[in-house]
Amino acid sequence: MAVQKRFIAGAVCPRCAEMDKIRAWEQSGIRYRDCVNCDFFEQAPIEEETAAELETRVNREREEQRRNAIQTVRILDPGSR
Template sequence: MKSRVKKRFIAGAICPQCKAQDTMALTKEDGVEKVTCVSCGEQMVQAEAQVEKEVRDSEQVIGVFKP
């Protein structure tokens, strides 16, 4: 059974894509923060600092896997 990911809405945040206010939800999974607009689906992803420093300049993080 997959555990539910808790969404926290960001008060006053405006979506850069559709310009809707109060529709941005923050989730965190495997050390990666994701902000998603529940109105249009726009997503922004940011990894934790320890993940960022492990990534070389020519790479992009798409997920962090912990065995």
């Protein structure tokens, strides 16, 4: 099975500084990048992204609504067992 290599639009090679010459692909849990203009090659393990949600106006308002929500209270009769 051939791995599909894709060019990264606007990427600049860190070695030769040419734009639009970097290709990227993934294989067996490893992310690869190389340059078609020079001998630049890089590999890195693919890590799970567990970044926390950025605070925005929308999720801040949801949190405020949750805190201000009216909750029903059920009064228990201590004599009824």
